[in-house]
Structures are given as structure tokens and as C-alpha cells.
Amino acid sequence: MRLGRESDNVEDRRGSGGGGAGRLGLGGLILALAALYFGVDPAVVMQIAGLAGQGSNVSAPASGEAPTDEAGRFVSMVLADTEDTWGPLFAANGRRYEAPVLVLFSGSTRSACGVGQAAxxxxxxxxxxxxxxxxSFYEELKRRYRAPGDFAQAYVIAHEVGHHVQNLLGISAKVQEARQRLNEREGNRLxxxxxxxxxCLAGVWAYHADRARQILESGDVEEALSAAAAIGDDRLQQQGRGYVVPDSFTHGSSAQxxxxxxxGLEQGSLRACDTFAAGAAVN
Known part of the structure; x- marks a missing residue:
């Protein structure tokens, strides 16, 4: 894929101290692994684990200097491209896009949602x-889940930026409020x-970015689709415990x-991404 400038909104905490897997304690590590293999929302896991504020062994904010290594610069350029895409899209709808900060860390780090762990x-x-x-997640994506490629990596960032867009639009807050009134099964479906x-919003980014800056090259779309399939709840559960429990899905199947x-990639429309108005199975 073809990218341009780097973002100013990257916070590089790698090498700032802290970190190894397991230093959060056995209970925290088990919950972290549940997030990876069983599709649990990491922010919810951290809050349930009661890890907020713990740990002298987690990465603290570093100096804020821009990353200079190839991998760090790549994700910085992806973030910049999402800024260059969502800014005009928000402006066209009379809104102001507030760009998120991308935090690079090693092992574990503090966040306002609790302590995040690489697992x-x-x-x-x-x-x-x-x-x-x-x-290091990208190595897992490449080796373990067989979803290599730069656009597969960009899809991961674009998906998380999609959550930021949902947050800015008030969608995330409404879903969280609704989940509190539902049982676990219905909450998972939401x-x-x-x-x-x-x-879908990650696809919307790719649609507009390619039309504005021709970022896509041959094979890029296939890389993203492979990554999306690789981290479906059904595939992760099958790999992690040998069987699938659809009622426990929190991210969707590979096919979904x-x-x-x-x-999102084909239609480039936020309206096309209304999964809440879709059919019961969101197929």
C-alpha cells in the first residue's frame, strides 16, 4: 500500500520500562488470554480485573518522541491517513473530527481503562x-493466524480508529448503556x-483513502480480508479451546x-455501516 505523511498523534512508550507478560498476576494474565482467544472486549476485561492503577511494572508515558523504526513509522503513517480521511468526512457532515492518539507499548501499559497487556x-x-x-501483535497475525501484509496491519489500526469514530458519534456510549440493561447473551450480541x-468503518476509510490518494496496491484487499477472517470469534474459539460457542461471540464470526x-470498502458510506438496523443475525 502507498502511504504519505506520518502522524503527530503517536505516543511511543516502548522501552520506557515495565512490561513483561505475567507481571500483572495470574488472574490478570488469564483474563488477558481470554480476550485474545475468546473475543472478550479488552476494555471490559481490564475493568473487571480491577487492574487500574496497579503496577510499577507497566510502561509509563515516554517522552512523546515520534517513532523512528520502520514498524513504528508505518503505523504512524496509517494513523495519519485515517486522520486525512475522517477529517473531511466529519466536516462534510458539519462535525469536527478529533484525532485519537496511538500508543505504542511493549508488554503492558497504563490506560484510562486500566492496564493493557500485549496478550x-x-x-x-x-x-x-x-x-x-x-x-508484536503483527508477528502473531503473520505467523499464527497466517494473515501477513502491510494492508492487513493497516486494517487493524483502521478497525480501532473505527471504534474512535463510534465514540465521537455517541454510538459507543449508547451501546454501553443498553448493555447494562441486558443479560449476557443479549449484551454479547450488541x-x-x-x-x-x-x-465496516475500516472499510469506509479504505474506500475514501484509495479514491483520494490511491493507497491500494494489488493484493491489499485480500490481505485485509484474510486478517478479518483470521480474528473472527469462531476461528479464535476453535483454535483456543477446540469448539465454538456462538452465544459468547463479542466481535463476530469470520464470515461476518x-x-x-x-x-464499507465497496460502498464507502456510514449509512451502509448501520449494523444495528441489520437483520437479527447480522449476516
Whole structure:
């Protein structure tokens, strides 16, 4: 894929101290692994674990200097491209886009949602409007889940930015409020719709970015679709425990994630991403 400038909204905490897996305690580590393998919302996991404010062994904010390594600069350019896309889209609808901050960390780090751990994978915290990622996740995506490629990596960032867009539009708050009135099964179904919408919004970004700046190259779309399929709840559960429990899905099946990313990519419309008005199964 072709990218341009780097973003000024990257906070590099790598090497700032802290960090190894397991230093959050056994209970926290088990919950973190649940987030990775069973599709649990990482922000919810952190709050349930009661990890907020814990730990002298987690990364603290670093100096804020821009990343200089290739991987760090790449995600910075992806973030910049999402800024260049969502800014005009918000403006066209009479709104102002407030760009999120992307936090790079190693092992574990503090967030306003609690302590984030690498095993949870990338996540967005609505309380501080920051995206968090340990870039070792990309190696997992490539080796374990067989979803390599730069656009597969960009899709991951674009999905988390999709959650930021939902937060700015007030969608996330409404879903969280509604979940409090529902049982676990119904709450999970609502979470699936939220996650699938973030996939669709990632597709909307790619649609407009490619038309404005021709970012896509041959094979890029296939890379993103492979990544979306690789992290579907059904595939992760099958790999993690050998069987699938659809009522426990919180992010959607591989087929659902592929379908909604493709919807955004092909239509480029926020209206097309209304997963909450879709059919009961959000197929």
C-alpha cells in the first residue's frame, strides 16, 4: 500500500520500562488470554480485573518522541491517513473530527481503562480516546493466524480508529448503556454489532483513502480480508479451546467480519455501516 505523511498523534512508550507478560498476576494474565482467544472486549476485561492503577511494572508515558523504526513509522503513517480521511468526512457532515492518539507499548501499559497487556491485542479506550498496540501483535497475525501484509496491519489500526469514530458519534456510549440493561447473551450480541460496525468503518476509510490518494496496491484487499477472517470469534474459539460457542461471540464470526469490512470498502458510506438496523443475525 502507498502511504504519505506520518502522524503527530503517536505516543511511543516502548522501552520506557515495565512490561513483561505475567507481571500483572495470574488472574490478570488469564483474563488477558481470554480476550485474545475468546473475543472478550479488552476494555471490559481490564475493568473487571480491577487492574487500574496497579503496577510499577507497566510502561509509563515516554517522552512523546515520534517513532523512528520502520514498524513504528508505518503505523504512524496509517494513523495519519485515517486522520486525512475522517477529517473531511466529519466536516462534510458539519462535525469536527478529533484525532485519537496511538500508543505504542511493549508488554503492558497504563490506560484510562486500566492496564493493557500485549496478550489482549490492540484495543481502543474511549475514556482517554487512545488506541493501544504492542507491535508484536503483527508477528502473531503473520505467523499464527497466517494473515501477513502491510494492508492487513493497516486494517487493524483502521478497525480501532473505527471504534474512535463510534465514540465521537455517541454510538459507543449508547451501546454501553443498553448493555447494562441486558443479560449476557443479549449484551454479547450488541457487542458483535458494535465490532462489525468498526470493521465496516475500516472499510469506509479504505474506500475514501484509495479514491483520494490511491493507497491500494494489488493484493491489499485480500490481505485485509484474510486478517478479518483470521480474528473472527469462531476461528479464535476453535483454535483456543477446540469448539465454538456462538452465544459468547463479542466481535463476530469470520464470515461476518469479512462481509462488513467489504461492505464499507465497496460502498464507502456510514449509512451502509448501520449494523444495528441489520437483520437479527447480522449476516
Amino acid at each position: 489482549m491485542g490492540p484495543f481502543y479506550c474511549p475514556m482517554d480516546q487512545k488506541l493501544y498496540i504492542d507491535l 457487542s458483535v454489532r458494535l465490532e462489525l460496525q468498526a470493521d 467480519r469479512v462481509r462488513w469490512f467489504r461492505t
